[in-house]
Amino acid sequence: MWKIILVQHCQSEHHINEMTGGWTDTPLTSLGREQANLVGEKMIGLINSEEEYVLYSSDLLRASQTAEIIAGHLNLEVNLDQGLREINTGIAAGKTKAWAKEHRNPKSKQGFELNYREFEKGESWGEFYTRVSNCLTRLYQSEEGKNIIIVTHGGTLGYIVAWWLKFEPEMLSNAYFASSPGGVTVLSQNNYGQQEINRFNDTSHL
Template sequence: MKRIITIQHTQSVHHTNGMIGSWTDWDLTNLGKEQANNIGIKLKEELSKDNVYVMYSSDLKRAKQTAEIVAKHLNLEPFINEALRERNLGSAVGKSVQWLRENQTAWEKTIDDRCVPDAESRRETWNRLEPFYNDIVSSDDENILIVSHGDTLSIFNAMWLGLKPDDLNNCDLFGFAGGVSHFIEDDNGKHIIKRISDMSYIK
């Protein structure tokens, strides 16, 4: 049996100042650090001390800081992987949400649309994440923690359910900042989502 826990990074500065997240390298807020600490405390209480865990994190600071805070409670050292980055919004990176509203060149109705011409499409994010996903699902590691971002984890959720990229034109499964999700692959290879974006961990 394989167990995967995903953590969407906690409150970041860009959640409070009207700026774009994406590849802009924002820090956590003080509240975000407190939320990450609470996640670590609760996971330490919940996870079996007899199991060996491995943790992966996006290299962007808001995810990396979340991972490092949680990891201290679990005596882990996160492995940093750029495949777990948030979707790249191109020229919108470093800009405000208002700037994007005023300069958006297309509505993202499909996974191939781009809000600005040089942005990463959701299909490209899928293709970036897929090798990492395949590696961890096929690995011998039975207990895995992943710290990443909202859009990227929504694609992870779809992959876990066996959806194809084009299915994202018709459905989505997004979480919230600080949400913790539990995924299980049973001994028959069945993929189960036990919890999705559980916000009780941050309190």
């Protein structure tokens, strides 16, 4: 039974200094490092020592640093993949939330717009979902037979869950899977071949 364990990166500097997320590349805070150690300890109890696991992470600092700490607990190597990054925020990367509020593109209507590109040179939500889906399909094919641990970002994690549940892009307007820093999500398949969410955004270890 194939399994994916998802971890949202732990507290990052952008969480406490009013910076944007997305492709803003900030490291973990001291609290974030403590959280990552707690995640690593929890993961020891989640994985089956008789099964094979590989560990992938977004290459942005807040995710890769979380992954390195977890990897130390599990004796795994970290494989970095740009496809696991948060949504590309274009010109807003490295900027403050106040700056982003003044420079985001106007929307044509209220609510979710699949083709809305929030910032110049950034991704639309549809492009983001396509990128995440293609990345997960590639990992699934290249790591066939292995369970995968993925350290990523909140938006990316939500879209991985949507990919797992076989959402068509237009279905994204109906649901959003919100998670928290250091939260752990477990996805698997049952004997009927159905996609399961066994655990979502578990933060009991923090």
